[in-house]
Amino acid sequence: MTNSERPALSVSAAMALAKGALEGVTVRLVGEVSELSNKPGYKAVYFTVKDKSASLPCMMWNNRYRAAGVQMRVGQLVELTGRFTLYAAKGRMNFDVFSVALAGEGNLRLQVANLARKLSAEGLMDPARKLPIPVFPLTIGLVTSPRGDAVHDVLRTLRRRFPVARVLLAGVAVEGPQAPAGIVEGMRAVVHAGAEVVLVVRGGGSYEDLMPFNDEFLARMIVKCPVPVVTGIGHEPDTSIADMVADLRASTPTAAAEKVSPARESLDALFAARTGSLSACAQRSIEHAAARLGRAAAHPVFRDSNALLAAPAMGLDVAADRLSRALPASLDKDRLQVARMQERLATALPNAVNEDAVALGHLKDRFARVLPVGVASVAQLVEHDRERLVRALPAATRALSSDLAHARQRLVGVGGSLTQPYRQQFGVAAAQLDALSPLAVLGRGYAIARNEEGAVVKHVAAAPVGSRVDVSVSDGVLACRVEAHATASQQTDSRKDA
Template sequence: MTDDAELAASEEKAEPALSVSAAMGLAKGALESIVVRLVGEVSELNDKPGYKAVYFTVKDEKASLPCMMWMSRYQAAGVQLAVGALVEMTGRFSLYAAKGRMNFDVFSVTLAGEGQLRLQVANLARELEAMGLMAPERKRPLPAYPQVIGIVTSPRGSVIHDMLRTLRRRYPLAKVLFAGVPVDGPGAADAMVDGLAKVVFAGAEMVLLGRGGGSFEDLMPFNDRRLARTIAACPVPVVTGIGHETDTTIADMVSDVRASTPTAAAEAVAPAREETDGRLVALGRSLHRAEERRLDGAARALERIEALSLFREPMRLFDAEALTLDDLSDRLSRSLPAMLREDRHALSLLGAGLARMLPGLLTAPRGAVDADAGRLALRGSSLVERFDAAVADGHRRLRGAGERLPERFAAALSVNAARLHDLSPLTVLARGYAIARGEGNAVVRSVAQTPPGSALTVTVADGEIDCTVNDTRRIEVAVEDWKEDR
C-alpha cells in the first residue's frame, strides 16, 4: 500500500464523509476569505434593466473569470463597463453552491490603462457612426488613374520609403505631394490635419494617410475627433494604412478606403503597371476597331454619294432654271419692241398736249410776275439807300486802316532788307569776288576738283566767264594767319 492510500484510509477512519452541501459550504467559506485586487479585460457583459447585479467576464491571455457586482455598488463606482475595457477590480471569490459555480464578487471597479483609452475610442466611434460619418454610401470611389497623389505620414522611418517605392514601381506617372508630419505623441493629430489640408490645397486628387505598427497608445492620434471629421470632410478620397492588419482606428473607419498596411494603401491607389499596359492595349484595339468601322462607314457613304446622278451630271441641277431662262428671254425679246412702240406713241401724245397747254399756262401768271417785279424794284432801291451811308463809312475806315498798316512793319522791313542785301551772293560778287563752278554746276572749293584741262564757269558781278584749267597750285595758309589777315 502506498503512502497516499494509507493517508486516505486513516482520514476515512478519523473524519466522517461530508455531504455535497457541506463540502460546498466549506469551499465557500474558504474562498470568501480571500480578498484580492486584479486587472483584466472585459470580454462579456450582461447589464439588463431590472437585474439586481451586473454580470460580466474578465480575461487575460491565459484565463477568464466570471464576475458579479451588485447594482448599487456598480452605480456608485460611476464606471460604464464595455466589452474591450481594461478594468481594475477589488473583491473576493464566491461560490454559488446551487450551481457549483464560482464567481468573483466585485466590491469596486475602475478603468485601467489601455482599457480606458479603448472605451473612449469606442464611445467616439459610436458618436461618429450616429452622425453618419462611417456610412458606406458616404465613401467615395478612388480615381482610376490619379495624376497627383498626396501622402501624409512621418518623414522618418520605413513607411514613406515603402509607399514611394510601391508607387514608383506600380504607377510612376503620378506626381507625389508629401507632407511630413509627426504620427505619434502630443500634437500629432493637429499636424496630420494640417498636412491633409496642405496636400489637398496643392492639388492632390487623393490622399494616403499612414504609419507603421505600434501599441494602442501609439495609435491614439489616429483616434482623434478633429482628425476624423477632417478626413470625412476632405474634398478628395482618403486612403488609410495604419499599423498592421489587426489595428483599426477611427481614421480607418471614416476614411474612404481602409488598407491593412501603408504598403497596401499605396497599392490600393496605384494601378499595377501590367494592368495599365493591358488596359491601354485593349483600349488601343477597341479604338482601332472603332476607327476601322468609322472609316468603312464613311467610305460606303462616299460611294453612295458618288453614285448620285448629281455628281455624274452636275449640269442637270440647272435644267429647269435654264429652260425657264430661255423662255423668259424669248418672251422678253418679243414683248420689248411692242412695249417701246406703245411708250413712244404715248410720249408723242403727251408732247403734243403739253405744247398746246404751255402758252396758256405761261400767260396767266405773267401779269402777276410783272407786278411783283415792279414792287421788288421799288423796294430794292429803298433798301440800297438805307445802307449806302453805312457802306460808305465802312469803306472809308477800311481804307484808312489799310494805309496805316504798312507803317507798323516799315522799320522791320528795312532791317530785314538790309540783312538780305548783305547776305546776297550778288553783293559779294560786287566786292570783287567770283564763284567758280565745275562739272555738274558744282561750286569748286578745292584744286583737287579741277585737274588741268577741266572746264570752269566763273561768275562775276556782271556776268559769267567760261574757262579751261591749264594748271593748278595748292596754297598752304594756316587758319590762324588767315584770321589775322582778315
C-alpha cells in the first residue's frame, strides 16, 4: 500500500507514533545548564541544557532528582542519562532524565561540597575551635613549593614588615596526588622545629590544580595541628577545604604573611603608647612617693624628736626629782640613828669596862690582904678576864655592822616602794599617749584626708570638685579625686533612705 493509499492519521495518533519511536531510544549526553525551574509544589524539575549549537529542554521527576544528590545551578556542566519523549498536549519534545551527575569540574565541586558538609557536621569548621594567631610570632613556619612565586612573596613581605621573625621553610609539592601527604609532613617538620604559627600557601591555578587542598587527610591534620595554621591559596573565587578548617584564611600568600606579621607603623605606635604609659605611671609613682614623704616630713614627730615622748619625759623628771629629795632625807635620818647608836655604844662599853676594872681592883686588894700567897694567881685571873673582854669587843662591833647593813637593806626596800606609784603614773601616761596617737585612730577605721598641698581637709570647701585628695588609712594611702560634695545632713538622709 502506497503512502497515498494509507488512511490519514489524526494529530493525536501521529504524536503517539512519534512518542513511541522516541521513547525507545536511551542516550547519555553532556551539556551546560542554561535554565532551571525547581519550584515548590512541582512534581518535576524543569531545566534546559545546551552546547555551542543546540539546546534541549529536560525534565526530571523529584524522586530521581533527590536520589541523584546534585544541586544543579545555571552554568554547571552536567552529564544526563535518559530518553526523548513528547508532550502530546503541546507538541513539545522533552528529554526525560533518569540520572544526573556533574561533569568535569562540576563533579569535583560536588565531591568537595559533600566533604565540606561532612567536616562541618563534625564541628571541624566551628570558629570556637580555631586557635588565635600570635600577635608577635618570632618563629614562623612556611609550607609551600620552593620554586613558586608564593615563597618569594611571603619572604619579601615578612622581611619588610617583621624582619626579626625567623622563617622555617618546608619545601613541598603543592600539586599532584602526593601533594597532601607532603604538605602534612612539611607542617610536622616546622612545628617540631619550634614554629609558633604555620603558613600553608601556594599561588593561583585551576580548580583541578587546587584539589590537594581539598583533601580530607590534610584537613584533619590542619585541625590537629598544635599551633595556628594560616592558609593563603591564591584562588580568590573559590574556598578550599583547607581554608575552611584553617585557623585563619587569607586570599593570597602575601595576605597570609601580612596576617601573621605586625606592620612597622603599628609597632612604632604601640611602642610610643607603651612608652607614654610607662612614663605616666613612673611620674605618678614619684609624685605619690613625694607626697607621702612630704606628709611624713611635716609630721610633728619627725620635725621635733621630743614631741612624741615629751609628756612621759616630763613625768619621769618629776618622779626623779621627788625621789632624789625623798631618798637623801631618809638616808640622813638613818645616819643620825646609826650615829646615836655608835655614841651610846662607845659610851656604854668603856664605862662597863671601867666599872669591872674598879671591882677587880677592890677584889685584888682584898685578896692581897687575905691571901697574899695567891695574889699572883688572882692577878693572872683578872688579866685573863680582861683579855676575854677585849676579844669580845670585835664580835660586838661586827654585830653592830650587821645591824647597820640590815638597816641599809630596809632603806633600799623602802626606796623601791616609794618609786612604785610613780612607775604606775608613767604607765598610765604612756597608755593615754598611745590612745591619743593619730596612728591608733587610723587603726580603729578612721582616715585622714589631705589636699594636694598636704594640708588636712577639715571641711568640704578645702577640697574642690575635681581636685586630688590623698586619704591615709591604717596600712597605706589612697589616691582619690573629688567628684561631688555632700553635706553631713545629706549623708544622714541618704543613710535613712537606704
